[in-house]
Amino acid sequence: MKYPLLFISVLLIAFASCKKPNRDISDPLPEEEEFFVNEDPATFAEMGMIDVGGVGAAEISAYDSLTQRLLVVINDEENNVNKIEVIDMSKPAEMKVITSINVQPYGGMVNSVSVFDGKLAAAIESNDKQANGKVVVFKTTDYSEIKVIEVGALPDMVTWSPNGKYILTANEGEPNTDYTNDPKGTVSIISVDNNYAVNTIDFSAFAGQEAALKAKGFRVFGVGNDFLKDIEPEYVTISSDSKTAWVTLQENNAIAKIDIANKTLTDIFPLGFKNYNTDGNEIDPSDEDDAITARKVPVKGIFLPDAIAVLEDGGKPYLFTANEGDAREYDAFEEVKRVKNITLDPAAFSNWADLRKDENLGRLNITTTLGDTDGDGDFDELYSLGARSFSVWNGNTGEMVFDSKNELDKKTIAADLYDDGRSDDKSVEPEGLAIGKVGHKKVAFVGMERADAVAVYDVTNPTAPVFLQLLESGDAPEGVLIIPARQSPTKKTLLVVSSENDGVVKVYTPNTI
Incomplete structure (x- = not known):
């Protein structure tokens, strides 16, 4: 009987060796191949448009493939409206608003939104812009609150890492108008798997290099010329392996590089x-x-x-x-x-x-x-x-x-x-x-x-x-969002452009070859 058992064991080993390894959720290749559409990127044309308001509306958008809905930031300071408009995108040529998420209970303006795996992260500044802001995470199915996380002052941009394990915000830390309160510019790294624990890092590790950085075009200026307070992070991008982030320091004319896992600043590039x-x-x-x-x-x-x-x-x-x-x-x-x-x-x-x-x-x-x-x-x-x-x-x-x-x-x-x-x-x-x-x-x-x-x-x-x-586009395009064919309701690539001066959101798609 030992030979049949040996034969079965060999078969089991061979079967196991043929199984595909577990794939990190950030790896898009199999899905891209499965949903590949041979499109001509020189042929994008408008296929849909929706107007969600005037000045301050439609600044930034995010897309949830689970519900086929677009989440659009609406900030109307004159009428004290701060919300996230929810738009049905199942038919991009016939978009319609179906509900909204009121963010006023969490603070002031919502500056940025990002979606991952049925979760919406929203960056919301404090009513006192120089105080710490928040990231609020909602479910995209019913918009119920999952978590509220305190981050740095004036979180201007929020994004998920490709593997969904981190949320990062660029906290601009702008001064008040008379420059009596100028908070530090920071970057917050939120560890999702660790109950959304947050590490907010500043730029003190490079304060001793100020002179060398300035010689290469780095700018430190303003009232007080304080290195830490003067830095104003603006926007974040993250590597496909979710290990590295790069942050624009707009007013400072530089890009910062961050080791996400170790939550450390590793470089500043003037x-x-x-x-x-x-x-x-x-x-x-x-x-x-x-x-x-x-x-x-x-x-x-x-x-x-x-x-x-x-x-x-x-x-x-x-x-x-x-x-x-x-x-x-x-x-x-x-x-x-x-x-x-x-x-x-x-x-x-x-x-x-x-x-x-x-x-x-x-x-x-x-x-x-x-x-x-x-x-x-x-x-x-x-x-x-x-x-x-x-x-x-x-x-x-x-x-x-x-x-x-x-x-x-x-x-x-x-x-x-x-x-x-x-x-x-x-x-x-x-x-x-x-x-x-x-x-x-x-x-x-x-x-x-x-x-x-x-x-x-x-x-x-x-x-x-x-x-x-x-x-x-509409008047003053701010948000530029790509919906890949594999996630698109049309199974073709969609480009979504949201414009902050007229509240117009436009959708474009290319021809197939």
Whole structure:
């Protein structure tokens, strides 16, 4: 009898060896293959639209595939409305509001939402913006409360890790208007499996490197010039293995890198500056020159990125940033002035009288926190806010590997979508950004707040993105969300763009090949 038993044992071992190993929930490959649709990423077209309100509505959206519903942030300060609108997306061409989640009991405005496996995380600031905010987790089936977690001051963005084990928030920590209360900027790491225990980390580990960071383009400025209080985290992206996070420090012109499991800050990458006096970087610096005229100018741009997304290729993380730019404008401190209202160093700008004309650089807004290199009260260099582009950075070193230069300006001008009234400020203002798989291609979508448009790029080679098309959006697109075909109610990729100035949410989809 021992031979039959041996034979059965061999069969059992062979069967066991053929079983697929347990797959981490963050690994999308089998599902992507199962639901693969051969789509053309250059053919996105609008298929649905819904208007959920006016200014402050539809700032950020998240999608729950379990219920096929869209969760949209609604903040109407004038009418004291703070809620999350719930929209039926089972038929994207016929979207409708079915209910809402009132967030007023938890504090002030809800700034961001993110969904994972039937759970909605909402980042909600305190009624006192300088006090600690909250992340509230709801069930997406009945919107009942699961957990309330205290995080840092002004949580501006929230996201789940791909494996669902962590929730991270970028806590901006803005000062009050008279700068008497300026909380530290922080990042909160919430361990879901540990009963939502939270670790909120600041940037004290790098305080001793302030001088070295500033020499590379890191900005510490404002009332007090306090390193820890001055840092303002804006947006978070997380690696596919859920081990590493990168956070934009917008006002500081940098990206921070975080070890999630150890809850430690490991790097700060200052981003440096962009030279508008070189080929390909030409800009139109005036809103009163009677034309859209791109030209080389003796000005540098400060990247100051808002949204960030990671694309991993060949084992290397590539960080895509939307280089919006942002100014500090408070009662106690305002950094921006027009070139015509400052004094230029005649040795640095021999043609200063001509440059100060409105049709030249006179109308251009620049920061007064940089440029007086010798401290004599006049400006030896000019620095404007934002880079009018999106960029790609090496996530391990912070090195730039690509910048779109002035292509976003060119494409919106060609499409008659460019707002010349913003030429003196930050131009098209790239703000929202998302990366996903469309057919065989990896695709990036870049939302431009002032052009009311989204640029679509093939980023299959992340070091050489290729422009595909331009999509018109609502007024001031903020949220850019990709719904993969495997999760989509149509079983095709959907792009959802939510716009904060008119409350319009639009849905786009590509053609199949």
